[in-house]
Amino acid sequence: MSAARRRSAACYTRPAMGETYLIRTFGCQMNKHDSERVAGLLRTAGMTPVDEAADADVVVFMTCCVRDRADERLRGQVASLKSVKAARKGHQTIAVGGCIGQRDGERLLRQLPHVDVVFGTHNVSHLPSLIDASRAGRGSVVEVLEASEEFTSDLPAEREHPWHAWVPITVGCDNFCTYCIVPYVRGRERSRPLEQIVSECERLAAEGVREVTLLGQNVNSYGRDLYGTPRFAEALAAVAQTGVERIRFATSHPKDLSGQTIEAMATIPQVARSLHLPVQSGSDRILTAMNRHYTKRSYLELVDRLYGAMPDLALSTDIIVGFPGETEADFLDTLEVLEHAHYDQAFTFIYSPREGTPAASLGDPVPREISQERFDRLVNVVQHSALAKNRALVDSVQQVLFTGVSKRDANVLAGRSEGNKVVHVPLEPGQHAEEFRGRFAPVMITEAQTWFLSGYILGEAAAGSHNADAH
Ligand code: SAH
Ligand code: SF4
Ligand code: F3S
Numbered sequence: 177m178s179a180a181r182r183r184s185a186a187c188y189t190r191p192a193m194g195e196t197y198l199i200r201t202f203g204c205q206m207n208k209h210d211s212e213r214v215a216g217l218l219r220t221a222g223m224t225p226v227d228e229a230a231d232a233d234v235v236v237f238m239t240c241c242v243r244d245r246a247d248e249r250l251r252g253q254v255a256s257l258k259s260v261k262a263a264r265k266g267h268q269t270i271a272v273g274g275c276i277g278q279r280d281g282e283r284l285l286r287q288l289p290h291v292d293v294v295f296g297t298h299n300v301s302h303l304p305s306l307i308d309a310s311r312a313g314r315g316s317v318v319e320v321l322e323a324s325e326e327f328t329s330d331l332p333a334e335r336e337h338p339w340h341a342w343v344p345i346t347v348g349c350d351n352f353c354t355y356c357i358v359p360y361v362r363g364r365e366r367s368r369p370l371e372q373i374v375s376e377c378e379r380l381a382a383e384g385v386r387e388v389t390l391l392g393q394n395v396n397s398y399g400r401d402l403y404g405t406p407r408f409a410e411a412l413a414a415v416a417q418t419g420v421e422r423i424r425f426a427t428s429h430p431k432d433l434s435g436q437t438i439e440a441m442a443t444i445p446q447v448a449r450s451l452h453l454p455v456q457s458g459s460d461r462i463l464t465a466m467n468r469h470y471t472k473r474s475y476l477e478l479v480d481r482l483y484g485a486m487p488d489l490a491l492s493t494d495i496i497v498g499f500p501g502e503t504e505a506d507f508l509d510t511l512e513v514l515e516h517a518h519y520d521q522a523f524t525f526i527y528s529p530r531e532g533t534p535a536a537s538l539g540d541p542v543p544r545e546i547s548q549e550r551f552d553r554l555v556n557v558v559q560h561s562a563l564a565k566n567r568a569l570v571d572s573v574q575q576v577l578f579t580g581v582s583k584r585d586a587n588v589l590a591g592r593s594e595g596n597k598v599v600h601v602p603l604e605p606g607q608h609a610e611e612f613r614g615r616f617a618p619v620m621i622t623e624a625q626t627w628f629l630s631g632y633i634l635g636e637a638a639a640g641s642h643n644a645d646a647h
Pocket of ligand 3: 202203204205206207239240241242274275357358361362
């Protein structure tokens with residue numbers, strides 16, 4: 177608590193019943209999870225959500241600082257609220273939380289003085305009382321803690337989808353990849369006791385959740401701090417017994433992905449055969465400079481083992497181009513990884529220096545136009561790889577969890593396959609999307625595009641029968 181900083185008086189009045197809120201979320205799944213908790217807390221305080229900032233008594237930004245662009249977007253959006261707040265004669269409380277809140281604390285107010293509350297990643301549960309304090313006092317309130325004992329999962333949640341839940345199994349990160357800000361804004365890695373995870377998943381399954389995503393910056397090291405050795409494979413097996421029908425997880429660090437985890441993925445039916453395995457670079461020299469603890473060869477051997485155990489595995493990755501000192505030869509090594517790994521999806525980023533990280537003080541920056549050119553080449557290769565993987569699924573049957581309708585056409589159902597691919601199914605006359613939302617059904621794939629598959633629902637499920645629920 178030593179780092180707690182707070183300004184203003186503390187005469188508390190709860191956010192009033194009937195007030196409205198809007199939450200804007202940036203960044204990763206951990207932030208999405210935390211935003212669901214913020215929504216839960218504000219709902220519990222009697223508030224209701226709205227879609228427009230102009231209608232919101234409270235606006236909460238859950239922020240990300242992993243790359244510069246995320247920083248800029250936040251600043252732009254908060255700045256634009258100044259006039260909205262003025263139009264409401266100041267009757268709007270603006271709160272900034274998440275990773276920028278954690279990193280900047282009080283500093284944020286110098287640029288954005290109309291912000292009322294700044295909070296961090298370790299004190300989400302304090303938000304209602306911080307809002308109270310800012311309203312009761314004369315100035316803005318800042319509270320940023322260095323670490324916390326709480327897991328936000330224990331807070332009430334207002335989940336985005338009733339059939340899906342984010343379940344953090346670890347928080348924080350101890351890996352200190354040299355480019356990455358996350359360990360500084362999320363703190364040291366801590367695991368949740370297995371029995372807590374299991375009882376949460378049992379409760380979620382009983383509430384109708386069909387799919388969970390186990391979250392951690394490096395899920396493979398789950399349990400190391402609690403049990404002395406990682407117990408991620410065991411966690412997968414335990415969650416599979418809770419009644420949850422599909423289990424996803426992210427993120428896996430290649431240095432820690434164990435044989436037991438591969439076996440658990442290959443043998444436990446509830447565990448989706450879908451793996452996000454960030455490679456970041458294919459160059460050994462760059463991987464060392466990034467502090468990643470594997471080589472191009474060991475990474476590709478791991479990929480071979482994975483496909484050996486699960487030929488139908490959907491594999492995705494993250495790649496950074498333009499890390500300081502990256503040469504064309506280094507970049508060609510990265511392209512070689514892509515050629516061998518047959519990724520279904522790759523998230524590609526141009527390196528963005530983050531103040532306070534070791535890489536930020538490295539010399540030899542890659543000129544922007546070279547990074548951009550490598551980025552464009554990379555995207556091209558990724559698209560070809562994704563399309564090839566999707567084409568291989570034509571004429572196969574995929575278990576799809578339907579989530580709603582296509583963004584472009586309300587007469588087309590949209591869902592996700594086990595490999596996390598978007599699957600489209602045109603609705604038959606007389607069918608309604610609501611019958612399918614949150615339910616599994618087998619889909620015969622007839623067509624493949626780069627970023628989605630299309631097909632039709634097989635058998636009785638086509639009529640919206642509840643038999644379609646079996647996974
Ligand atoms: N813990 C996860 C996710 C970390 S952030 C993991 O280890 O994969 C998500 C991705 O953002 C990273 O995988 C990396 O590819 C990218 N990233 C992180 N810091 C970055 C930076 N400074 N510049 C560009 N991309 C970055
Ligand atoms: Fe960042 Fe590396 Fe930790 Fe991922 S494993 S959060 S990239 S430091
Ligand atoms: Fe961004 Fe924080 Fe996640 S910096 S990627 S929101 S942990």
